[in-house]
Amino acid sequence: MHVESSSFSKQQASLDRLFARCEGAYSENTLRGYRNALKQFQGWCKERGLEWLPAEPHTIANFLDIEVKTKSISTIRHRVDAISFAHRMADLPSPAEHSEVRLALRRARRAKPRRPKQALGLTAELLNKIVAACPDTLGGRRHAALISVGYDTLCRSCELVAVRAEHLSDDFSHIYILRSKADPFGDGRVAYLSSANIQRVQTWLDASGIVHGPLFRGLHLGTVSHQMLGTSSIRRLIKRAAARAKLSDESVQALSGHSMRVGAAQDMMVAGVDTIGIMHAGGWKSQAVLARYVENASAEQLHHKRWQHLSSVFL
Structure with missing residues (x-):
């Protein structure tokens, strides 16, 4: 028992040292x-008397085969990314590139073919309903401003909470988004506010x-x-x-901290904004990621827009 406790303490110290080196180089x-x-992963290995760093490819593959029974495919991928990260930071070859691990990932994807659940998009229609219901109180004014800014700027939750008053332009017409998930080195982007939302911020x-x-x-x-x-x-604020x-209860449950970003991207797509424009507005680097956001945009509206365009062309 004493040996096991000592071994675990050494593993924990190793993990702490690894992450101490990374502070400031990666986001919290x-x-x-x-x-x-x-x-x-460390706890799973400890229960079986296996090494977690460096880890053998078959160890990771067995771990994934067990985890897939209860975890989503996104969680499985994240754990492989984390294991690979630990090996890179320890200057060790990544076992995640081994065929055994790649095959385990393919088994996981085939076992769970369902697409990731998309948050309900908080489109302009829903935004107006929600803001109109915000009471004229301190909390209500905060809710109205936050939801409106989130929609206009297409900010992720972590970006939205990081916005400071100093990031607002003098006339409140735009906000400087200092850093984002896709912008780890802080190049930043400028996001603009509508006239109605400028007033809500004020x-x-x-x-x-x-x-x-x-x-x-x-x-x-x-x-x-x-x-x-x-x-x-x-997330809690939006749901309230x-x-x-x-x-509806179903809509409330489907909303998340990403809903404003999703809804704004969908509205831009329906309005005919090109992909590059949407990517720039939301700070996306990948068209594939953006596609998942906008795929649930109203098909009926998109078809109406197409029919209107075709009728004007052929008349």
């Missing part, structure tokens, strides 16, 4: 996700008294916190606002 979210995934700032620091913050007993909202708070607007 990335490191947190990799750490959690590696803890799962109303929130006037009510909250925020001049600098995080734009969207927590509230406690009517007092504005100094701390920015957590990403999980975005949607329930207040009397959206």
Whole structure:
């Protein structure tokens, strides 16, 4: 028992050292996700008396064959990425490239062919319903501004909570998005606000008294916190606002912190904005990723737009 405890302590120390080296080079979210995934793999290996670093290809393959029984394919892929990351950071060859691991991944994909569940897009139609139902209170003004900014800027939740008052232009017409998941080195992008949403931001700032620091913050007993909202708070806030607007229970459950980004991309597609324009607006680097966002855009609206175009051409 003492030997097992000592071995686990050494493994934990090794994991801590590995991630200590990476601080500042990767985002906190990335490191947190990799750490959690590696803890799962490390614990699985410890139960079986196997080495986790370096790991043998058949060890990883067996791990994946067991994990796929209860985990989604996206979780399986993330754990392989984390294992590969650990080996790279330890200057070891990645066993994830071995044929045994590749075959295990293919088995996992074939065992779970279902597509990833897409969050319900918070389109302009839903946005207007939700914002109209926000009460004229401090919390209601924050909700209206946050949801509107999220829609206009196509920000991910982590980007939205990181926005600071200093990132707003003097006339509030645009926001500088400093860093994103697809922009780890902080090249940044500029996102623009509609006139209606400029007013909602102004109303929130006037009510909250925020001049600098995080734009969207927590509230406690009517007092504005100094701390920015957590990403999980975005999801809860959207669901509460949607329930207040009397959206169906099914719609409320389908909304997430990504819903504003999804809905805005879908609206842009329906409006005829080209792919490059949508990618630029949302900070996407991959057309394949964008395609998954917009594929649920209203087919009826797209067909009507096509028919209108064809009728004007052939008349």
